[in-house]
Amino acid sequence: MFVGRPIMPGRTEVEQIHRIFKLCGSPAEDYWKIMRLPTSFRPPQHYKPTIKEAFKxxxxxxxxxxxxxxxxxxxxxxxxxxxxxxxxxxxxxxxxxxxx
Structure with a gap:
């Protein structure tokens, strides 16, 4: 609505979740303990939120x-x-x- 295009277009589940983390930041460590997601969903590095930069x-x-x-x-x-x-x-x- 704001920018007139999808903000996180991913082709696979893993790509989609990594795009989300790159924009919104990585979840806190306790999130991973609660969710019990496969390790493929966990980003290889910690991402800081970039919403301000992406929509400057x-x-x-x-x-x-x-x-x-x-x-x-x-x-x-x-x-x-x-x-x-x-x-x-x-x-x-x-x-x-x-x-x-």
Whole structure:
């Protein structure tokens, strides 16, 4: 919606999850203990979140909303309701989308 294209287009499950980690950052160590995922899902290195850099042309409020919605930790992740009630969504509705 913000950039008019998929932000993490992966071709396989492993590629997809690595793209997610590269954008959102690697999960904390306790995540791996709880999830018990195959080692192929674990990134070879720790990634720091790069959402700010990837979407540097967006306003800070949009970056905050994206960071919240893309949080790997479900307890920190925003809900659809919170996204719809955000100032960013209000501004999009008021001004209309700009796909240029």
């Amino acid at each position: 042309d967006l306003p800070p409020s949009s970056i905050t909303l994206l960071s919240t919605l893309l949080s790997l930790n479900p307890s920190y992740r925003g809900t659809a309701t919170s996204a719809l009630q955000s100032q960013v969504t209000f501004n999009l509705i008021r001004s209309g989308p700009n796909f240029n």
